[in-house]
Amino acid sequence: MKPRLSLVGRYSFLSLTLMIGSVAVLSALYATVADSVTERLAGERLEAQIAGTANRLTNFIENRIYQLETLSTHPSMPLYLLYSDAVPEGLQELVRVEADAPDLYGILFFDASDRLSEVIPGQAASGQPYWGRNNWSTLDLPSVYLGTSEIIGPSLTSGSGPGWLLIRQPLRDIAGQSTVGAVALHVRLASLTELMRTESLAGVLRPFLRTPAGDLLDPTGNLQSNEPEGLRTGPEVLPGWRIDYLVSAGDILSPLRNAQFGLYALAGVMALGIVALFWALARSLRRRVSRLVAGAEAFASGNLHFRLLTPKNDKDEIDVVAHAFNAMADRLQEMIERTIQAEKMAVLGEFATGVAHEVRNPLATIKLTVQALEKGELESRRRNLLISVEEEIDRLNRVVGDLLDYGRPVAGEPQAVAVGQVFRHASILTSGLADRRGVTVKVSSEPFLAVYVSPDQVIQCLVNLVANAIQACEPGCHVQLKAFSSGDSLTIEIIDDGCGMDQPILAQVMEPFFTTRQEGTGLGLSITRQLIELNGGKLEIHSTPGKGTTVSMKLPQAPVEAIALQDSAQQDS
Structure with missing residues (x-):
């Protein structure tokens, strides 16, 4: 009868369930961590980054104002408006040096009527008002004040030139009594917007500059025609100027999403691997269990000689x-x-x-x-x-x-018997048969060996075995009796170089009434085996046709002290 669900199938189902459950738990943890990461990135760190960006822009404007104050407070600077031909060479050199600053297009002078009066181009100067002043005006541009400084613009990038803004301060006459005009720094708009770049959070945080006119400029100074969805309001840089920013949560979570997809892919590969592994294990286990079932059925049907093939060392x-x-x-x-x-x-x-x-x-x-x-x-x-x-x-x-x-075998009374004594009795009792057949019987034994058996029965067994060995030999052959200790037992071997026995005869030689001699009864070896087993021993026969036979009797060994006590008692008597 086949089981409804195999053991391997149960383990496979359990493993897949645990894996799917683990992936589900990890997915839930991922969602929680992702929300937490988004919240944190959109919180303190982003606010600090935006605040730092606003500070950079404010510092840039303040540095330009400080640069402008150096010019506007110079006592000879009004000469550019009143007597341009009388401007000292040193002052002209100062203005040219300031105009060559990398963040400026140049320095502009305005008269009391707010008309452009003088233009000092810098190295980056291009387009109007340096190559022509037609249609160049600041009247349509928004302006805000930061202290005594006026921030005009910005003028956005167009076909007529790049984007810019003006930082302007008034100029007073030499006596300092009245305003005669103004001096302005013509600032590159890109120099201001480029400060919004955030390398540490690139792709995550996108800042924009909001102008007083409501325009939205990106870090390159270009106008954003469509306002991005999800735009957040940031800190103010100048009056009317502020930083707005956009947080791209998808970019923040893309590594986590990649890790999540990788986790799903790994879980899928592992699931396939587990299915393949357990399928192979199921086939192997089914095959091996089938052998166990076949063995049980064979044994149940009466085949008592069936055995399973097993390795020497247990693997599982x-x-x-x-x-x-x-x-x-x-x-x-x-x-x-x-x-x-x-x-x-x-x-x-x-x-x-x-x-x-x-x-x-x-x-x-x-x-x-x-x-x-x-x-x-x-x-x-x-x-x-x-x-x-x-x-x-x-x-x-x-x-x-x-x-x-x-x-009806009867067990004798066991006692310690010296092996030498048993050998002497057996040799004497079989000497006549050996002489008649011309066979030599040799005895060799380790000293002080003894067995714990019935003396009469063990002598009877040994005589029977020696007689069989002599009868199996031709004249001139030899029969040898050997005894040696092997652990807790003692082994007696009867070795002959007679005709030997083939395997079919060897398999039946100890069965009752089986004999190969006409005058035999077939009970000698059967009785010998019975008596040896009654004395706690074991009889084994090994034979090779044409080479001879070795019969081994394994008997309980008696301690040497028992023989010593027995010899002492015999001497005293």
């Missing part, structure tokens, strides 16, 4: 689950095999008991009868036949005994 939780599945399968298979073996042993025990009761009693009667006939038989041929029958009865009795031993 799926690998941990796979290892846990394999461990569970191993334990479950072992438990099932033990259960089956226990059931087989129970059935075999009942069968062996029945066989022993039904077969051994008749065998005993038959054997007694055969022995009686043997004693009374004088003919050697019949006597030999009776002896053969008696031997077969004994063999059949041993088979029944093996069957009983396998069907």
Whole structure:
């Protein structure tokens, strides 16, 4: 059954929800910050910038007035109006120097009737009234007063010349009693308007100069035909002159808007990346989980040998689950095999008991009868036949005994036993068989090694294994007994260089009633494995056809002190 929404799908949905929520929160914060930035820029900082611009324009006018006062208060200056030919050379030089100032077109003199009387051009002089005075007049221009100074204009830029304004002061006669005319600075209008440029807030703040006539001039001195929307009123520069300004909030917020669009683009890319990543993870996870499901279904269908492929080192939780599945399968298979073996042993025990009761009693009667006939038989041929029958009865009795031993094994009393003692018993008991087959048995062991087992049972097991090794060897071969310590256990190896076994035989060699010899019962190795396991050990067989077989018994190791105490007790007795 497939889940309605996979785990990866849930994580994907959660991640996208968190990302979209974060972007929404950031957008709200952006709007708040943008409003705050606009308010602040339109507040104190802009007001300070506008106030600074107004101060620059006021200072410019005041400096020109101070420059004009230098001329208007000169005692010989009225000579330009009364006796122009009598003006001293020094005064003429002073006027020419002042007229050459970069912010002036020149210096103009007016008579008592306010008519232009004398023109002193500067280096920047051009157009009227320097190249002609036709139609040149100040009558139509607005004028305001700043103290004793009159500000006339401005005259805007047109086809007849650039824009200008006049700063004029009266001239008194030499005695200082009456006004004989006026002297004026012919000021470049652009020199005044250029002071409105704001480099620090360029593109954000746009100042304009409002003239007494209501005209609006930009920083280049050009007339603004249409008044911009959102124009704000600023401080006054001169009577009738003030700074108006326009704040472009869009220019202020353009970096933030760019950052916002970048944030949206990044969020979109991350969303696509998350979708692609989780899609790949979903495919990988689905494939790996499918293997787990397939393993569970295979195990449920009875395939106890199915195992999942797992890496040596766990990379993630799926690998941990796979290892846990394999461990569970191993334990479950072992438990099932033990259960089956226990059931087989129970059935075999009942069968062996029945066989022993039904077969051994008749065998005993038959054997007694055969022995009686043997004693009374004088003919050697019949006597030999009776002896053969008696031997077969004994063999059949041993088979029944093996069957009983396998069907109902009984654990012995464990105690510390020296490995050397076990090896000596096994060598003595198998020496006759080894001599008959021409096989050499060698023993090698580390000193002071001991096992904690039932002595009789471990000797029985070792004798059985050594006998099997001898029977698998040809004359001239060798069988070696080795013992060595491996941690908390002790390993005994029986190594022969006989015929060996192939894999199919090796897989069944410890099964009951399986044998490759005609005279065998097939219970020897099965009984040996049972006895070793009853003593807390383990039996393993490794074999290579044509090279030999190695049988390993891993048994509980007894401490060396136990052997020392046992030897001391034997010496005392």
